[in-house]
Amino acid sequence: WLWSIHRHKATLSAAPNFAYELCLKNIRDDDIRGLDLSSLRMLVSGAEPVSPSTIERFTRRFEKYGFRPEAMAPVYGLAESSVGLAFPPVGRLPIVDRVEREAISREGVARPVKKKDAASVEFVACGRPLPGHQIRIIDQSSWELPERREGRLQFKGPSATKGYFRDEEKTRALFDGEWLESGDLGYIAGGDVFITGRTKDIIIRAGRNIYPHELEEFVGNIEGVRKGCVAAFASSDPGTGTERLIILAETRIEDTEHLDALRNRISVAATDLLELPPDEVVLV
Structure with missing residues (x-):
């Protein structure tokens, strides 16, 4: 993708947030020696929640390859509006x-x-x-x-x-x-x-809204958790009349003791973020 931008001197391209994360995770400096992204006037990020951390880290990593911070353009759209609905002005730094x-x-x-x-x-x-x-x-x-x-x-x-x-x-x-x-x-x-x-993803617990995508990104940064492979969701609890907060995360760890330690780290991290502990942490 990035080499195609380089070869064709592309001025506009687009990808969802996870694509920028893949670039950060999988591309080595040796893989992009000589890469030039300076032709880009706008690099669109949309189709899923846009992470402030992702756009900041992508910009910092690829700035030395000619990518200009003001080219990053978080957008909003949906199929019911023929995809595009809201765009920032060209050349404006992300807000x-x-x-x-x-x-x-x-x-x-x-x-x-x-x-x-x-x-x-x-x-x-x-x-x-x-x-x-x-x-x-x-x-x-x-x-x-x-x-x-x-x-x-x-x-x-x-x-x-x-x-x-x-x-x-x-x-x-x-x-x-x-x-x-x-x-x-x-x-x-x-x-x-x-x-x-x-609307359908918001978790309501103890009278407050919990935003799953923020929690999923936070947990995905914990060592031992596969980034991008976390789901936070609600399970109704008739006994309390509220929703239980469940965190499901993928890991390659198999040792029982290490799994227990990872489960505890996730619970502590979620509590620090939300000031509310999750009801259950499931590792798969």
């Missing part, structure tokens, strides 16, 4: 919004903070609606929310679908008047859209 974890998870308020620690969480700006398109954030009563309030993301525009082929039930659920449901949660700040998660 990462650091907000108070407690405020966003309990109140749905994206309150900015300066300090990067366990009490904060970061989201990447995915740009602004393409010309002729609109995005709004609404609450559970379909009232439009102001800036920095998390809610359901809806959209409309000339690229929006008319519905699902031969599926009237799903089509009815897709539309809210003239607006379409994205299935995503997010907020708007400074004109940019920030995606916080999928």
